[in-house]
Amino acid sequence: MADKNQELRDKGLRLTPQRQLVLEAVRSLGHATPEEVAEKVRATHPGINLSTVYRNLETLENVGLVQHTHLGHGGATYHAAEELTHLHLVCSKCGSVGDAPIETAAPFVNTLIDEYGFKTDVTHFAIYGTCANCTEKS
Amino acid sequence: MADKNQELRDKGLRLTPQRQLVLEAVRSLGHATPEEVAEKVRATHPGINLSTVYRNLETLENVGLVQHTHLGHGGATYHAAEELTHLHLVCSKCGSVGDAPIETAAPFVNTLIDEYGFKTDVTHFAIYGTCANCTEKS
DNA sequence: TTTTTTCTGCAAGTAATTTGCAACTCGCAA
DNA sequence: TTGCGAGTTGCAAATTACTTGCAGAAAAAA
Ligand SMILES: [Mn+2]
Ligand SMILES: [Mn+2]
Ligand SMILES: [Zn+2]
Ligand SMILES: [Zn+2]
Numbered sequence: 001m002a003d004k005n006q007e008l009r010d011k012g013l014r015l016t017p018q019r020q021l022v023l024e025a026v027r028s029l030g031h032a033t034p035e036e037v038a039e040k041v042r043a044t045h046p047g048i049n050l051s052t053v054y055r056n057l058e059t060l061e062n063v064g065l066v067q068h069t070h071l072g073h074g075g076a077t078y079h080a081a082e083e084l085t086h087l088h089l090v091c092s093k094c095g096s097v098g099d100a101p102i103e104t105a106a107p108f109v110n111t112l113i114d115e116y117g118f119k120t121d122v123t124h125f126a127i128y129g130t131c132a133n134c135t136e137k138s
Numbered sequence: 139m140a141d142k143n144q145e146l147r148d149k150g151l152r153l154t155p156q157r158q159l160v161l162e163a164v165r166s167l168g169h170a171t172p173e174e175v176a177e178k179v180r181a182t183h184p185g186i187n188l189s190t191v192y193r194n195l196e197t198l199e200n201v202g203l204v205q206h207t208h209l210g211h212g213g214a215t216y217h218a219a220e221e222l223t224h225l226h227l228v229c230s231k232c233g234s235v236g237d238a239p240i241e242t243a244a245p246f247v248n249t250l251i252d253e254y255g256f257k258t259d260v261t262h263f264a265i266y267g268t269c270a271n272c273t274e275k276s
Numbered sequence: 277t278t279t280t281t282t283c284t285g286c287a288a289g290t291a292a293t294t295t296g297c298a299a300c301t302c303g304c305a306a
Numbered sequence: 307t308t309g310c311g312a313g314t315t316g317c318a319a320a321t322t323a324c325t326t327g328c329a330g331a332a333a334a335a336a
Contacts, residue, residue: 014282014333034324049285054324056283070208070263075323089256100254108246116238117270118227125208125263132255152302152313172293187316192293194314213292 011063018048022056026066027080031097037078071097071126084123091131098131149201156186160194164204165218169235175216209235209264222261229269236269 008015008023018041025040026032032040038053057078060066068076071090087105089098105122112118146153146161156179163178164170170178176191195216198204206214209228225243227236243260250256 016283016333018284047285051286051325052284059283070211073206073208073214076211089250089254091256092259092262098254098256100250100256104249104253105246107249108243111242111245112227112238112265112267115242116227116236117273118229118236118238118265118267119273120265120267121230124230124266127250127256127258128262129250129256129258135255135257147303154302154314156315185316189294189317190315197314 007065011065013059013063017045018052019056019059021045021048022053023060023065023080026057026060026078027083030083031069031071031077031079033075033077067123069124069126087122088126089131090126090128091134092128093130093134096131096133097126100127145203149203151197151201155183156190157194157197159183159186160191161198161203161218164195164198164216165221168221169207169209169215169217171213171215205261207262207264225260226264227269228264228266229272230266231268231272234269234271235264238265 005015008019013019021041021044022037025037029036029040034050034054034057037057038048038050041048041053057066057068061068061078065081066078067081067084068078069084069088071077071088072095085102086099087102089100090096091098102122105120109120109122112120143153146157151157159179159182160175163175167174167178172188172192172195175195176186176188179186179191195204195206199206199216203219204216205219205222206216207222207226209215209226210233223240224237225240227238228234229236240260243258247258247260250258
């Protein structure tokens with residue numbers, strides 16, 4: 001358990017139960033909005049304030065343990081940083097979120113570097129469109 | 139001018155000065171937030187309410203005359219539908235918004251169709267990353 | 277321990293967008 | 307032309323998502 005504590009300490013952060021719970025929640029949820037993180041945390045620790053969740057998500061993002069992405073028109077969702085190894089394919093019709101390996105985007109990313117010197121972060125925004133299922137139905 | 143009126147009528151919309159002004163503002167501004175659209179409209183017609191602008195942007199989007207995209211972490215920006223002919227390369231460091239032809243993404247889009255049956259709308263979300271300028275400086 | 281510093285809960289505050297509603301006006305029909 | 311009805315507007319209030327100020331609590335340093 002010293003290891004787990006160390007993880008946050010090494011980043012120069014104070015080890016509070018709230019912070020650990022937020023990090024655990026993000027890790028166990030996959031993608032989650034701040035509200036969902038709060039809900040998860042409160043399942044075991046009801047007292048924790050929503051602003052504490054927001055503040056910790058920001059702090060954890062600053063030290064690189066979590067990251068946010070935009071899957072839809074609204075607010076951000078959070079991931080564990082290690083977990084960002086795929087593209088998000090978001091369907092505008094049904095709202096489903098599919099995954100694809102980041103390598104799928106590699107040629108595109110390379111083209112943008114070569115032609116514009118632009119280094120793309122392909123996971124920050126979702127890939128938006130219509131899924132196979134919804135295309136079929138229409 | 140009958141033509142211009144017809145354009146909205148053909149979509150089944152009523153022709154109000156507010157609606158025409160919103161559409162013109164979107165067309166002349168390129169990318170614009172609802173607030174910016176309102177500001178533009180008010181330059182000549184001060185009385186127009188912000189909620190009218192929001193409602194008309196939605197209506198115009200429903201009939202396909204305008205579209206929204208997400209360039210940053212926050213709210214949406216609106217374009218004329220005809221004008222969506224480029225990718226947006228948004229720099230996370232300096233906030234600059236560069237353009238690239240949509241064809242740049244064609245191979246990537248095709249890959250997603252072939253492998254996942256997913257039809258990508260590459261303009262809905264910006265391409266996010268670091269521009270050449272900011273990469274140099276660091 | 278005691279002290280220092282960071283973090284938390286709570287309440288209040290913003291910013292962006294939406295909604296309810298009564299008054300208006302556009303387009304059609306008489 | 308005028309009159310009607312559905313669609314539209316302005317305004318105020320509501321909602322949503324997030325942020326901030328602050329005083330007390332709790333980590334970590336001393
Ligand atoms: Mn959107
Ligand atoms: Mn973002
Ligand atoms: Zn779908
Ligand atoms: Zn830049």
